[in-house]
Amino acid sequence: MEDNQTDKKNKSTISAERKNKKSWPLWEVFVRSKNGLEHRHFGSLHAPDADMALKNARDVYTRRSEGVSIWVVESKNIKASNPDDNGEMFEPAADKAYRHPTFYELPDDIEHM
Amino acid sequence: MMDKEQMKSLEDIFEAKIARDEKIEPKDWMPEKYRKTHIRQISQHAHSEIVGMLPEGNWISRAPSLRRKVALLAKVQDEAGHGLYLYSACETLGISREELYDQLHSGKAKYSSIFNYPTLTWADIGAIGWLVDGAAIINQVPLCSTSFGPYARAMVRVCKEESFHQRQGYEIMMTLCNGTQEQKDMAQDALNRWWWPSLMMLGPTDDESTHTEQSMKWKLKRKTNDELRQQFIDQTVPQADILGLKVPDDDLKYNTETGHYDFGEIDWEEFWQVVKGHGMCNKERISARKNAWDEGEWVRDAALAYADKQEEKQDVKEAVCY
Numbered sequence: 460m461e462d463n464q465t466d467k468k469n470k471s472t473i474s475a476e477r478k479n480k481k482s483w484p485l486w487e488v489f490v491r492s493k494n495g496l497e498h499r500h501f502g503s504l505h506a507p508d509a510d511m512a513l514k515n516a517r518d519v520y521t522r523r524s525e526g527v528s529i530w531v532v533e534s535k536n537i538k539a540s541n542p543d544d545n546g547e548m549f550e551p552a553a554d555k556a557y558r559h560p561t562f563y564e565l566p567d568d569i570e571h572m
Numbered sequence: 573m574m575d576k577e578q579m580k581s582l583e584d585i586f587e588a589k590i591a592r593d594e595k596i597e598p599k600d601w602m603p604e605k606y607r608k609t610h611i612r613q614i615s616q617h618a619h620s621e622i623v624g625m626l627p628e629g630n631w632i633s634r635a636p637s638l639r640r641k642v643a644l645l646a647k648v649q650d651e652a653g654h655g656l657y658l659y660s661a662c663e664t665l666g667i668s669r670e671e672l673y674d675q676l677h678s679g680k681a682k683y684s685s686i687f688n689y690p691t692l693t694w695a696d697i698g699a700i701g702w703l704v705d706g707a708a709i710i711n712q713v714p715l716c717s718t719s720f721g722p723y724a725r726a727m728v729r730v731c732k733e734e735s736f737h738q739r740q741g742y743e744i745m746m747t748l749c750n751g752t753q754e755q756k757d758m759a760q761d762a763l764n765r766w767w768w769p770s771l772m773m774l775g776p777t778d779d780e781s782t783h784t785e786q787s788m789k790w791k792l793k794r795k796t797n798d799e800l801r802q803q804f805i806d807q808t809v810p811q812a813d814i815l816g817l818k819v820p821d822d823d824l825k826y827n828t829e830t831g832h833y834d835f836g837e838i839d840w841e842e843f844w845q846v847v848k849g850h851g852m853c854n855k856e857r858i859s860a861r862k863n864a865w866d867e868g869e870w871v872r873d874a875a876l877a878y879a880d881k882q883e884e885k886q887d888v889k890e891a892v893c894y
Contacts, residue, residue, distance in 0.1 A: 507879040508883075
């Protein structure tokens with residue numbers, strides 16, 4: 460009886476410990492597919508540190524020579540804009556047609572401009 | 573708190589966006605049901621990739637040649653990769669990797685029931701590549717244009733890698749069929765055992781499928797289960813003919829009027845039994861998976877402890893330098 464209870468207690472402490480345990484953080488992976496191109500977001504993965512994240516990224520995202528360079532960034536370090544704020548964030552650009560070349564009127568016979 | 577009308581208009585905007593073929597990204601507003609359905613489907617898909625490694629992994633050490641062994645290793649490694657792409661996509665919906673694993677290990681989450689069948693001979697590896705990956709490709713190609721961005725992007729990557737899987741399987745079958753009578757019999761036996769489960773892989777019939785309508789609307793599905801199954805049969809039967817194997821269905825017959833193959837009754841009772849956990853290998857698969865996870869725990873812990881220690885060292889170094 461007593462043994463049983465200790466056993467139960469042990470089990471619940473273990474599962475509580477497991478719950479509190481730190482898990483491997485999330486990393487975002489960016490890959491340059493060849494020189495001359497920018498690094499592009501490829502996906503994410505979990506790894507204990509940056510070196511392992513880099514190695515895992517190699518195995519997960521470049522098994523078929525998809526890249527010549529990899530960046531990994533811990534996801535928590537990325538500050539992202541909120542789509543709910545897209546109005547104030549991006550709409551100010553919408554009424555500024557004068558930022559585009561087509562805004563300006565030129566005579567038809569002008570070439571190379 | 574949002575009132576009902578506001579909610580309704582948000583939902584209308586959302587549905588209209590999908591109808592226009594715009595993608596939904598993780599931080600966009602989405603109905604709770606959309607989130608839940610996607611977590612369920614993407615995680616099920618991820619689990620299937622992970623459990624799918626087990627029946628094939630069983631044959632890596634017994635592959636008949638080095639060529640076959642490296643190919644099978646690469647295929648199994650791809651499945652692991654596909655599982656990881658999909659878990660990551662799923663996590664963008666706000667569920668953690670730990671929760672996802674827990675759901676798999678506790679039996680709360682399902683995975684494709686095809687992986688609960690045993691791989692008895694080397695020919696099974698051929699049949700799996702040819703039929704199971706073939707059926708998976710038919711399921712997956714339409715998902716490349718599904719509405720949820722991270723899922724669609726993961727699927728593009730998966731589909732690109734999947735076609736080697738099917739070809740390596742077919743090549744194995746081809747080699748066996750051109751071999752001795754014993755080898756040909758082995759190939760026929762594998763086809764006999766994998767044919768019907770492969771047809772079941774494409775899901776219950778349309779009148780039994782509860783999620784189809786909603787999933788079509790969200791572009792989680794572009795064709796119904798029955799349409800996909802017909803497509804699979806139509807393209808696979810001629811491939812069996814080329815191998816000189818007989819598809820184990822006496823009712824199978826090309827219908828010149830419809831341009832499709834008519835086929836026999838599927839034993840759905842078997843399908844539901846396997847889904848419910850009474851397949852040949854359900855217990856074995858989950859226990860192998862749990863075992864791998866539990867026995868890897870000390871490795872994960874050690875890696876984390878090492879990372880913490882390195883970080884501390886770095887902090888001390890920086891403190892000294894300044």
